Amino acid sequence: MKTLFNFDPPATEEEVAAAALQYVRKVSGSTHPSQANEAVFEAAVAAIAAATQELLDGLVTSAPPKDREVEAAKAKARSAQRFGTGD
Structure with missing residues (x-):
């Protein structure tokens, strides 16, 4: 999960x-x-998505927003360090 x-x-x-x-x-x-x-599965996805959006909308922080590209690069670097680069 991200x-x-x-x-x-x-x-x-x-x-x-x-x-x-x-x-x-x-x-x-x-x-x-x-x-x-299938119906209960899809209903659960919809309910959890709604709850997640409500959570995200209600959270507050004084930290500056993160940059998606910077965070993706950090995650890629952690993954390479953890699992190797495949070379």
């Missing part, structure tokens, strides 16, 4: 939905629900 709070520009609706989907997949243990579970 952090969605305190970025400029703010997290998009798509990013919030993707995080909600990732959460529901992890909790349910299923990447693709059966037809019998």
Whole structure:
């Protein structure tokens, strides 16, 4: 999961939905629900996305917003250090 709070520009609706989907997949243990579970799976994704957006909208900070490109570069560097560069 990646952090969605305190970025400029703010997290998009798509990013919030993707995080909600990732959460529901992890909790349910299923990447693709059966037809019998599809409705409850999708309802959970929608509810978690709404709760996540409400959380992000309500959080406050005095820290300056983070730059997405800088944070992505830091994550890439941490990954390379942790897992190697493949060379």
